[in-house]
Amino acid sequence: MHKEGLPSVRRAAGAEQDSGTAGDAQDADGGDGSNILIAYFAVAENSAVDAVSSASVTTADGEAKGLVRVLAEDIQQVTGGDLFSIQTSVEYPGDINELIDYAAEEQDEEARPELTSHIENLDDYDIIFVGYPNWWYDMPMVMYSFFEEYDFAGKTIIPFNSHNGSRFSSTIETIQELEPGAEVVTDGFTVNQSSVTEAAADVEEWLHGLGY
């Protein structure tokens, strides 16, 4: 597939690597949320990306972390769910232009990056928030690995993402296809990359609308 017309992406320098959610689910401080998992993919939290020098990692709240991680934390604040960082052995390029090309190749090849973090206690969760950036009008290919690893039948999946103009593209329909036994909430939260760090109130309002 020939790729053109990609919305320009962020080119912000990172600060320091956040070592927060290295695979294991973390408990939130507030709320019950014991049956809620907030799984998200952030390239900043993947093995070889050097967040200190990387131009592909945003600085938010004085920390180098992906925008999707920021949204995941906003959701955690309200729901009290556990955070889970989706990680892969893929060494994503730290240079933003190389990352864009790399992601295009992954998509063209229908790659399934190997997952290195795994949900050990899936039975504990009924509600799975799933967050990812829009990459090339789709989910990053590691999200296909993720949905193919787990059967979320009987659970509720609530998507959220950040983008630079493409919103969800058709990713919600894709998730429905990949998880036919799950209830996929189509009213997911999507926000432009430029507004993520001010999105907490909107996230809260959206969650209230869903009954949280």
Ligand SMILES: Cc1cc2nc3c(=O)[nH]c(=O)nc-3n(C[C@H](O)[C@H](O)[C@H](O)COP(=O)(O)O)c2cc1C
């Ligand atoms: C490889 C790559 C491809 C992207 N493709 C798109 C796209 O097709 N449409 C879009 O709106 N934004 C696109 N973006 C922008 C990202 O969706 C946006 O910057 C997102 O907020 C990044 O989240 P993160 O900081 O958690 O990585 C792309 C970014 C990258 C790095």
